[in-house]
Amino acid sequence: MSDSPDAHAPDPAIDWHAPPARAVRLHATTNALWFAVIPLLAFAIPLFAADGEQRLRMLAWYVGVTVAAAFAGAYSGARLRHQRWRLDAAGLWLRQGRLWWRETHVPNSRVQHVDLKHGPLERRFGLATLVVHTAAVHLSGITVRGLDEADAEQLRGTLAKQLDDAGDAL
Amino acid sequence: MNDPAIDTAALPQDGLEHRLHPLSWLFVLLAHLWQFIPALVLLLFAGRGDRNDLYGLIAVIVLVVLSLAQYFTYRYRLRSDAIVVRSGWLHRSVREIPYARIHNVNLHQSLLHRLVGVAEVRLESAGGIKPEAQMRVLRLDQAEALEALVRQRGHAAGGDAPQADALEAPPLLAMSNGEVLRLGLISNRGMLVVAAAAGALAQAGDNVFGMLVERWGKAVFGWFTGFAGEHAHDSPVAIGLAVASMVVVALVLVRLLSVLLAFLQYHGFTLREDDARIRVERGLLARYRSSAKRRRIQSWSLHEGVLHRWFKRRSLRVQTASGQRGEGAQRSLKELAPIATPAECDALIRHFLPEAGWDALAWQPLHRHAWWRIAVPGLLLVLVGTAALAWHVGATGLLALALLPLQLWRAHRIADACGHACNDRLVAWRTGWLSKRWSFAEIGKIQAVRLAQSPLDRRLGMASLLLDTAGASAFGAPLYLRQLPADVARDLSARLVAQLARRRV
Numbered sequence: 001m002s003d004s005p006d007a008h009a010p011d012p013a014i015d016w017h018a019p020p021a022r023a024v025r026l027h028a029t030t031n032a033l034w035f036a037v038i039p040l041l042a043f044a045i046p047l048f049a050a051d052g053e054q055r056l057r058m059l060a061w062y063v064g065v066t067v068a069a070a071f072a073g074a075y076s077g078a079r080l081r082h083q084r085w086r087l088d089a090a091g092l093w094l095r096q097g098r099l100w101w102r103e104t105h106v107p108n109s110r111v112q113h114v115d116l117k118h119g120p121l122e123r124r125f126g127l128a129t130l131v132v133h134t135a136a137v138h139l140s141g142i143t144v145r146g147l148d149e150a151d152a153e154q155l156r157g158t159l160a161k162q163l164d165d166a167g168d169a170l
Numbered sequence: 171m172n173d174p175a176i177d178t179a180a181l182p183q184d185g186l187e188h189r190l191h192p193l194s195w196l197f198v199l200l201a202h203l204w205q206f207i208p209a210l211v212l213l214l215f216a217g218r219g220d221r222n223d224l225y226g227l228i229a230v231i232v233l234v235v236l237s238l239a240q241y242f243t244y245r246y247r248l249r250s251d252a253i254v255v256r257s258g259w260l261h262r263s264v265r266e267i268p269y270a271r272i273h274n275v276n277l278h279q280s281l282l283h284r285l286v287g288v289a290e291v292r293l294e295s296a297g298g299i300k301p302e303a304q305m306r307v308l309r310l311d312q313a314e315a316l317e318a319l320v321r322q323r324g325h326a327a328g329g330d331a332p333q334a335d336a337l338e339a340p341p342l343l344a345m346s347n348g349e350v351l352r353l354g355l356i357s358n359r360g361m362l363v364v365a366a367a368a369g370a371l372a373q374a375g376d377n378v379f380g381m382l383v384e385r386w387g388k389a390v391f392g393w394f395t396g397f398a399g400e401h402a403h404d405s406p407v408a409i410g411l412a413v414a415s416m417v418v419v420a421l422v423l424v425r426l427l428s429v430l431l432a433f434l435q436y437h438g439f440t441l442r443e444d445d446a447r448i449r450v451e452r453g454l455l456a457r458y459r460s461s462a463k464r465r466r467i468q469s470w471s472l473h474e475g476v477l478h479r480w481f482k483r484r485s486l487r488v489q490t491a492s493g494q495r496g497e498g499a500q501r502s503l504k505e506l507a508p509i510a511t512p513a514e515c516d517a518l519i520r521h522f523l524p525e526a527g528w529d530a531l532a533w534q535p536l537h538r539h540a541w542w543r544i545a546v547p548g549l550l551l552v553l554v555g556t557a558a559l560a561w562h563v564g565a566t567g568l569l570a571l572a573l574l575p576l577q578l579w580r581a582h583r584i585a586d587a588c589g590h591a592c593n594d595r596l597v598a599w600r601t602g603w604l605s606k607r608w609s610f611a612e613i614g615k616i617q618a619v620r621l622a623q624s625p626l627d628r629r630l631g632m633a634s635l636l637l638d639t640a641g642a643s644a645f646g647a648p649l650y651l652r653q654l655p656a657d658v659a660r661d662l663s664a665r666l667v668a669q670l671a672r673r674r675v
Contacts, residue, residue, distance in 0.1 A: 089671065100624055102621065107667065109671075110617045136638035136639060
């Protein structure tokens, strides 16, 4: 992240939190599996209908495409390692991506509600996903993936507490 | 619907539950039937058997029963702080809508409504696709009283005292017939209808267009051969004339249609403000009346297209927080000035945002090389297109490269036209070269901020800043500041973030 603009840090004492390594691994794996499922579904019927040599040729194609899709999925999932978040007096900050770098900020007073989601796999690895909802149209659900469960609970607690003293943001 | 001092006495405020207007089931039925019109038309054309008529009859009976059930089960009660709406028979719901949370009130009267003397009321709060309550229908005086009640009570909860005698203030903007005519000429509403009709005709299957062209050709050729001689329809002049005349007539017809639609929708447009609520009334046959609280406006946009510029007019729109789509979107308050002179638009903005310093904004340019970045997609398109052309027709295809300087010149003009401005109340972004648009919002209305850089941006030292507000269009945010110098974007973002953190809404 050395080449990305190191934005104004209102409070440098607070660190940017990186996702734990297991979260990146889990995300890459699940993404790879999802990507691999698509060719599986797309090829299932033609593969079933084909016969003989044609089926062998299709099988080879199929394996190739599935592996390529899985790699693409793993790569896109592993981009989670560039995610950083922090919470300070101004609100929640989220940085994503390296080549397509973006930094999203939600002021505390603009948080509408907070969702904490645990998928079955995430639960197994002690991880959680936090979705911060705002009234905005394009940045309406800011999703922080691969949070450590304890961090996530704390983050939600802080954001939800600040909700109570903020007024109607519209 | 002009109101000489509405009082809210027309409404039953005894704390008991009340039904809607006794005829409301009829309007509910009509609304249902309206949705079925495409199906009915299809039935009329496709099915010619007797049994289809029977099905149609059954459907209508079912709808009548449903409408009656809705009338008998829909009740509203006016409490001092909220409206309580109870509806449903098997699936019951009670909905409590505090006056202070109602963002928009829309009154709608179709021609039929006007004959009977009733109106449809929609109450909208922030967000949501459907309105909070849709009262179909109330007696007109009751509807107006309800609107006034929401205005008063919403204020009482807000804290500041309502001004009772502000009702008869002169309108902030009233459109004369000349203005409506200009609006029709400028707007392309007619084109939408033509496009929809063309789509419907294409669906119909018959070659309607071919027939149309042939008939027209025959008519024009006939007229032309009348004085140009027998063999005229072979000459390219005749064909050219026929096509050109058809295009001209089509354009004139579309504009006429636009003018007609403008009169239907905008005749008698008035913009008023009372008790910090902005109220718009319009419509020739069907009357629309919508109102929203001034402080509920999320963002503003001022637009000036090429035709606007010819007529020396602009249009001023606002976005409110209610996320109405489709039918509702047309009715809620959107346009403060469908068309007005630039001076009038500026005066309106000054009136509604008196401390924002709209006239004295210091516009900042884009990054020095922004034009280059703007040109990239067009350049790529030209290069790919040229390659394809050269592949097909040989070296002559390379002539398309002449478009490159044109692209660059266009990008230069766009880059010069864009800019951003920010003072301590307002943040603004202007864009467009031929069709100009100024978008702005109060800083307090910004909900979230995103600073972004693509690899190309980074190389050129640029960044983009998305300032998202509620109620923005789903297609492209109005305040998406692109091709800013990276340090300027960062500073602006930091400044806005600091202000947002300080300001407690």
